[in-house]
Amino acid sequence: MTPGRRSSTFTRLLRHGFTDPSAAERLLDGPELTPVRNDPVLLEALGATADPDLALHGLVRLLEAQPTPTDHRELLDTLIAAKPLRDRLLGVLGASAALADHLARHPADWQALVTYEPQDLHPGLAEFERGLAEAADPVSLRVAYRRCLLSIAARDVCGTTDLAETAAELADLATATLRTALAMAQAHAPEDTAACRLAVIAMGKCGGHELNYVSDVDVIFVAEATEGTTEAKALTAATRLASHLMRICSETTVEGSIWPVDANLRPEGRNGPLVRTLSSHLVYYQRWAKTWEFQALLKARPVAGDADLGQAYVDALQPLVWQAADRENFVADVQKMRRRVVENIPASEVERELKLGPGGLRDVEFAVQLLQLVHGRTDQTLRSGTTLDALQALAAGGYVGREDAARLDEAYRFLRTMEHRIQLYRLRRTHLVPAAEEDQRRLGRSLGLRTDPVAELNREWKRHTGVVRRLHEKLFYRPLLDAVAQLAPGEARLSPEAARERLVALGYADPAAALRHLEALASGVTRKAAIQRTLLPVLLGWFADSADPDAGLLNFRKVSDALGKTPWYLRLLRDEGAAAENLARVLSAGRLAPDLLMRAPEAVALLGDGDGTGTRGGGLEPRERTPLEQEILAAVGRAENAGQGVTAARGVRRRELFRTAAADIVGSYGTETNPAEADQGALVDRVGAAVSDLTAATLAGTLRAVVRDGWGDTLSTRFAIIGMGRFGGHELGYGSDADVLFVHEPQDGVDEHEAAAAANKVVAEMRRLLQLPSSDPPLLIDADLRPEGKSGPLVRTLKAYEAYYRRWSLVWESQALLRAEQVAGDEDLGRRFTDLIDPLRYPAHGLGEDAVREIRRLKARMESERLPRGADPKLHTKLGPGGLSDVEWTVQLLQLRHGWELPGLRTTRTREALAAAREAGLLSAEEAETLDEAWVLATRVRNAVMLVRGRAGDTFPTEPRELAAVGRYLGYGAGHAGDMLDAYRRTARRARTVVEDVFYGDSP
Structure with a gap:
């Protein structure tokens, strides 16, 4: 062969799409392939296949496998003369290495592709049964099956059959x-x-x-x-x-x-x-x-x-x-099943997962099946097991918009055809788009993408999955809007009964009210209504994911009514991706956060990228004590009197309580882009620190406002506020009072009676102003842990505290002082107070046995006397076995006994003390973990109850929706409230076992 001839063949092969023309040229140089090399029609047909190199290699193997020269010649002659066979056989050889292997093993089977009969071009069940009839055993059945499969693949890759026909x-x-x-x-x-x-x-x-x-x-x-x-x-x-x-x-x-x-x-x-x-x-x-x-x-x-x-x-x-949609939590169960499928995909495969990934085939199938089950109860035309037929029926029945159905049909056909071509190559079960460029090239060409197959494939693939992702939710929720709003061309209008059915299936208890809300929000031709029609289909889905979708939709209407004329509100929800989902979670999670938001709806800005104070980037991240206190003190400084100053401080507190609650809800529920926080302890610590810092900053601002209004810049006595209980431990919940002690010390030259009168007046005015009726929640100050309790003076000097504790202090007061920490006022005075009480709360050489017995006696008495009548002790988060009291008293006993020698135990925080006890060997790792888990869970339950009911409580709600909402906050899906209660009982029971051993046992 001359160099010129070789160069010409090489160039032709390259032009026809061969990626290795040198190897192809060597194959074609064999004398038995001269007819192929010299026939431009055959070369062009090879170049038209998905993989010309693969097709040529398969053809060579098939020719070599022919048993006689006559058979060899017959195959070549038929290929040259018969275009239908040429397209089918070469098309299969270029798309499927596995079927090429089959033809090499069974070289006569190529003749199954030489057919012109209508029943062979579009065979049905009867034709396939005849094709398998001669199989006498499993081996011959496999050969016959592959022969039939060969004919299906040939019609598929040549375009004789479309996706639906091939699948059928x-x-x-x-x-x-x-x-x-x-x-x-x-x-x-x-x-x-x-x-x-x-x-x-x-x-x-x-x-x-x-x-x-x-x-x-x-x-x-x-x-x-x-x-x-x-x-x-x-x-x-x-x-x-x-x-x-x-x-x-x-x-x-x-x-x-x-x-x-x-x-x-x-x-x-x-x-x-x-x-x-x-x-x-x-x-x-x-x-x-x-x-x-x-x-x-x-x-x-x-x-x-x-x-x-x-x-x-x-x-x-x-x-x-067709009765399944009547089941409780039907939609939630179906959606949970879909999420579980996605969550089980290995992270390394999500982006290449064609079937199960976001925007994949399963999204189409789940959405169609969900609609079938809801509306097929009354419309028998929807009862098809075939996805594309069912989608067409949904569009014909008005349950899905025609344009949406057409786009979804196109996407589904493209993705299923991709799946077919991927599987056809090796006849292996896979739903992963190949990563190798040569595989993507073959795949793209098999789909008719010839200019730049790899780039075109990835562009089309992403486009179609994007369509599916957008329409997946819209298919179910958008027609609810169009049932009450102005229709866009091609959109479906559900009948009132169909809309009601869909809302009931989603878990709405009052579908008639829901439709009224949708009508009020989305009707009309204004720009505002148009944006609402864009937002609501997705919001409805997020509301349905909660325990009380009715409340979520009602609250959204209230917020929208309040902010309807605010230009940034709908723009925020539309343009800042997280804002709309965060708002949906917050509005449907219970009463507290929506109530806080309704009092100042502009706080919805916190749910976006801003921090609600005119700067950017704060979002839902709780603010630290220093900037909070600076903001409150600045507002107090601008106020004309104490009343205005405290009103400003309470306003900041309300806004920050909302921020903390919203962050807690979003972190507990998770969003589409951020899963729920896995570390429950971190959630508890974040809430406790945020609410405690906010309370301290509010008290500091209120103290400044009262002193400035009544005494100018300087009070006649130094004044400090000592946090006690959960406040001192940085563990406040949403509904906690502020447990405090007040301490003062007269300024030099000031009469003690005058100083005491001033200090008492400050306290009285602070308590009054923080409890005045207002749109902002009150902050209750509780000083009952002071010496002599309610019978003792509200405010004492440092010397009076010293005298009392030296002469009269009881062991329970030493225990209470374990949580004492200066939170506001004169820092030096607060430090001297904590220095004063350190010998009491960390007594040298620990507690004597009499004191230990007294603490145990007090604990047992509290368990028997303070538990509310009728309460289930096993579900009481504070006083029940294994609850907060059990854990805290156990930790505090260890602090009283060993704090003098173990600095790590000298902390006001329960979890820190638990960790220190474990590190010191006072608790085993398992015991510490058990107590920590119980304390965190009980605290989470109390926070959940407050978020859901809007008022504090130490027991689980009994109303089903409220109980379900607590469960949702704790990570339990619809219908699993019983599992939540069982889990709490188990956790508390394990903790009580540790308490029995450590607190009531004989361990030192």
Whole structure:
């Protein structure tokens, strides 16, 4: 061959799309391929395939495998003369290395592609059954199956059949295969065959007549006894037949396997019997089945065995399928199932996951099935097991907009065709888009993308998944808007009854009120209404994810009414991605946060990127003590009197309480982009620190306002506020009072009586101003932990405290002082107070046994006397066994006994003291972890109760929606409140065991 000739062939091959023209040229130089090399039509046909190099290599192997020169010549002649064969055979060879392997092993099978008969161009079940009829054993069945598959693939890659037709043909081939395999099993065991009637029900994509090239074939088996046979014997016989059928299809032979037959969708899954009677199936689905099992039955279709029994199965179960949407938490269950699927995808595969990833095939299928189950109860035209047929029916019935349905149909077809081409290459079950460039090139070309196949493929793939992601939620929620608002062209209008059905399925208790809210928000032609129509479909979904969607929608309407004329409000929700979802979570999580927001709706700005103070970047991050106090003191400084100053301080407190509550809710619920905070302790610490710092800053501002108004810049006595209890421990909750002590010290030359009168007046005015009726929540100051309690002076001098503690102090007061920390006022005076009490709370050489017994006696008395009448002790978060009191008293006893020698125990914070006790060996790691877990959980429950009910409480709510909302805050899905209560009891029980050993035991 001359260099010029070689150069010309090389150039032609390169032009035709060969990526390795040198290797292709070497193959074509063989004398047996001269006709191919010299025929421009054949070269052009090779270049038209998905992978010309692969196609040429497969053709060479097929020619080499021909048994005689005559056969070799016949194949070449037919390729040159017959364009249909040329396109089909080369198309398959360029798309599927696995089918090329099959042709190399069975070289006569290429003739299956030489056909012009209509029934061969568009075969049905009967044609496939004839194609498999001659198979006498599992090995020959595999060969016949591949031969049929070869013809399906040829029609597919040549465009003779579209996606829906190809998937239907694959399902028909699977049906024919199941029938042939069952016939083989029955012929092998005639006695078993005679003993039972066995029907095979296809599920999943096979049942839906939309199968992939390589997929498990999901089935359910149902059997009945024949006359004269007991049920037990019939089920045993049917189980043997079903097992044999599964082995025939699934086992690997010299010809490989066909596909796994998967029966795990049956009642009880892999733990249940392989075969049941029809009545047994019915009992299971009527009593025990979960929502997803009814969703799976949408696609049930009898395909093999006893046709009458199979149809009886479907007829008996279909009514139950269409009642599934009436089940409690139906939509939540379906959506939870979808989220669980996504969460189980390995992180390294999410971006390449074609089926299960965001915007993937499963999103389309779940959305369509959800709509079918809701509206198919009353509209039988929706009862199709095939996704594209069901989507078309939903559009025809007005449940989905025509334009949305068309775009989703296009996306689904493209993604399913991608999936088919990926699987066809190696005939392996996969849903991952290949990462290698050469694989993406072949895939892109197989889809008709020829200019820049890799770039075009990725662009089209991302475009279609983007469409699915946007429409996935809109499909369900948007028509609710259009039921009450002005229609855009191509949008669906639900009837009032259909809209009500959909809202009830979403968990709305008052669908009529919900529709009124939607109408008020979205009706009209204003720009505001247009933005609302864009926002509401997504917001409705987020509301439905909560325990009280009605409250979420009502609260959103209230906020929107209050801010309707504010130019930035809807723009914030539309343009700042997190703001809308954060608002939906906050408005539907309970009463406290919405109540705080309604008092000053402009605080909704905190949910975006701003911090609500005119700067950017703060968002929901709780602010630290110093900037909070600076803001409050500056506001007090601008006020004309103490009343205005404290009003300003309370306003800041209200705003920051909302910020903290909103951050807590969003962190507990999670969002689409940020999962729920996994570290429950961190959530508790964040709330405790934020509310405690906010309370301290508010007291500091109130003290400044009162002193400035009554005494100018200098009070006649130095004055400090000491935080006690949870306040001193930086562990305040949303509904906590501020436990404090007040200490003062007269300025030099000031009479003690005059100083005491001034200090008492300051305290009285602070308490009055912080409790005045207002749109802002009051801050209650509780000084009952002072010496002599309510009977003692409200304010004492440092010397008076010293005298009292030296002469009269009781052990419970030493225990209470463990939490004392200066929080506002004169820092030097506060430090001297804590120096004064250190010997009391960390007594030298610890507590004597008498003192230990007294503490235990007080604890036992409190348990028996203070628990509210009628309360369930096991669910009381404060006083119940294993609750807050148990943990805190146990930790505090260790502090009293060992704080003098272990500096780590000298802290006002419970969790810090627990960690120090563990590090010092006073608690084992397991004991410390058990107590910490119980304390964190009990605190979380108390915070949840306050968020949900808007008032403090130490027990779980009894009202179902409130209990569900507490559960949602704690991470429990709809319908799992019982699991939450069981988990609390278990956690508290374990903690109580530690308390019995450490607090009440004999350990030092």
